[in-house]
Amino acid sequence: MATIVRAENIYLDLPYELQRDERDSKVGFLSSLTLARSNYATVLSNISFTAGEGDRVGIMGLNGAGKTTLLKLLNGAYLPTSGSLYREGSLQSLLTTTLGFNAHATLAENIILRGTAMGLRYRQVHAAMDDILEFAELEDKASRQLHTLSSGQRMRLGFAISTAIQPDIMLMDEWIGTGDAAFVEKAKRRMMSRFNGSKLSILASHSVGLLQSLCNKALVLDKGRMVYYGDMSGGIEAYQAIVEGAKPDERKLAATSDPLLFGNVLGMLERITFSESGVTISGWASSVKKGEVEVISVMTPKGNFIVESFKRINRDDVSAYLGKRGSALGFELSLPISVNKQDMSDFIGGIIVRAGMSELSLGDSIPMVSGIVIERI
DSSP states (O other), X not given: OOOEEEEEEEEEEXXXXXXXXXXXXXXXXXXXXXXXXXXXXXXXXXXXXXXXXXXXXXXXXXXXXXXXXXXXXXXXXXXXXXXXXXEEXXXXXESOTTTTOOTTSBHHHHHHHHHHHTTOOHHHHHHHHHHHHHHTTOGXXXXXXXXXXXXXXXXXXXXHHHTSSXXXXXXXXXXOOOSSHHHHHHHHHHHHHHHHHSSEEEEEOSOHHHHHHHOSEEEEEETTEEEEEEEHHHHHHHHHXXXXXXXXXXXXXXHHHOGXXXXXXXXXXXXXXXXXXXXXXXXXXXXXXXXXXXXXXXXXXXXXXXXXXXXXXXXHHHHHHHTOTTOOOEEEEEEOOOOOGGGXXXXXXXXXXXXXXXXXXXXXXXXXXXXXXXXXX
């Protein structure tokens, strides 16, 4: 049968306990002895979508929007209060990789426990045990009890188990940093392999650039309510509208995760070269919607310039990060001005570079990368 995930008008209510507020009562500290009453909050609503084979769905939303809760519902940790969820195909989720561990069982025993909790058959888990231990770099510790491992080693083991088998449906929550830098890179490669190898993948992330580079569909949540499901460009616009109407602290937090949403252009100045013929400025800039910019404005102590003709440079590293496939986001431009050696510091301190699609739609000032190269030739 075809691999599919279908949600139809799902609502999810979760209980929370509310203690009596006795601040205005003579009961005082005795209120802490009273029984709390249970209440229910609707944490997901209006969830309706269908994803099939070949779909890569990116879930967008501010902190607290319900992204992780939705993934937990999709993997069966929560049952819908109303509505229906239909899944066809083997499923694996990278949400809580250490779920099902027993601290006093051996690593080999925990591999069996975790694997069966994932829904794998005993034979599958047993056959994959050597590969799991090797990937986690714990081959010599199979008979040790789990509690003797460091937290990083336990996370590595959980990750190795969770990604041991290629599923039809993959659910992922952000990217997981697990252990030292070398292992993190290995883990990222494994995650990408499982993500691309699955028939259907659903990924929640704050990075619009990451989702845009990996996904063909977007699901946007606002305070638990699904407000959009469709193509990525429409999803980004829906998410931007939510961000623009958010509270200042929410905007600031979202900006830290994905600055591309704030302002029309994101970029970096990476090199300034002084020569007898002029000043050359190099870096990269990207428009949120279009990718490549058309105009670069440079304000300097020696004068202001609007540059429409500049050298475009392919920057695969930037394109991959921002999800702008096929875009030449690097730039190099020359200004016909002369700067004495003694004036270089003042020139650098007074330079302001902005970019956009036209002179009337320039973004904020492009910052200098830490460690910018300054040279004189």
